[in-house]
Amino acid sequence: MSMKARQRYTHKGWFYLAPIWFADLPNGGCVMAMRWTEWDWPIRLMCEVHGAISALAGIKSDWPIRITGRLQS
16 A cells, blocks of 8 residues: 555645645644655655755755645545
């Protein structure tokens, strides 16, 4: 069973140029999944590039995530 099937997503938004779903966790965290599975490898690459640039610059940068609304139940 995939993570998408087990998790109840509550919000939609964007990570860089990729559409994503979000789910809140009880501990205050967040789960994120791509709306289209074809975007999985480019998103992983963008995460690595973002992390490398932040590390090289010696800063802790916020993730480029934009929440655009709630999903309808």
